[in-house]
Amino acid sequence: MPREETDDDLLRAAASGNERAFGLLVSRHIERVRRVATGFTGNAADADDIAQEVFLSVWRHVGRWRDGEARFTTWLFRVTTNRCIDHARRKRLKSWVGLDRIEAIFASDDDPERELVGRGELASATRAVAQLPDRQRMAILLSVAAGLTNPQIAETMGISTGAVEQLLVRARRVLRERVNEPREAK
């Protein structure tokens, strides 16, 4: 039975222009990137735009990849983190100047699964995640939705493992209260 190609194998091939190898990397990791971006932005279309930007950035810079210096997923989620936080900043700026209200008139989120979440039992949980500060939100999503360990999150976010633990503790404290409070209080 042939050995499954590792991320490093695929990166080496992609760096020499092999589009099949890049395609395998995309299919292997796109789901986790979309989950993190969806949880962060709260919007499926924005998340897909971010996922596309992330993978195209990987493709454009894959030639700079150096074997053994870091895990591919660290690089991938670092780009994802930067794009998500940049998206949040742009959104806040649009909100400040009022552009978001104009866009909302023309935009419609036609993702049925997210509409269900928006209407159903999980709406308050989704809102609670959306209301976390950016870095806490990203840390908890990298932990739960991407399945990274705390040291991997630290490497991805460029902070210490202790700082990651503080972000996760704060995020879970807030969410625990929101998720587990009696329903009539919500």
Next chain:
Amino acid sequence: MDRQEFENRLLSLGGDLDRWPEAERREALALLGADAEARRMLEEIRRTDEAVLAAAVISPAGQLAARILSAASGDADRAAFSITPAGIAGALAGSAGLAGLGYVAAAGIASVVAPAALFDLVSAVSAGAISGAF
């Protein structure tokens, strides 16, 4: 591991004990076997993590992967045929009678540094998307 320590680790590591370091997991399991309050804490954090997963629920990707691959393929095509300063220099060199040498030099450099790719690289580095390690 006492209850307070267990709560701190729960908040930091989450409710999936299989992802905890082995030594801490063993201590946590021992506590859970003896302490109903610890079991309640674990259930709360599990519900909390489920809520995070719910916020990150995604629908099938549809054509997204195909769109990404198509865009990447377009990038590769543009990089191969784009006009760069090096390409212009090569063309001028060619018109001055050094056609063969100029073409080879221009084609080689153009395939490595296309304007779009260069712009994206600078943006990514300035945004911290790529560290020195890459």
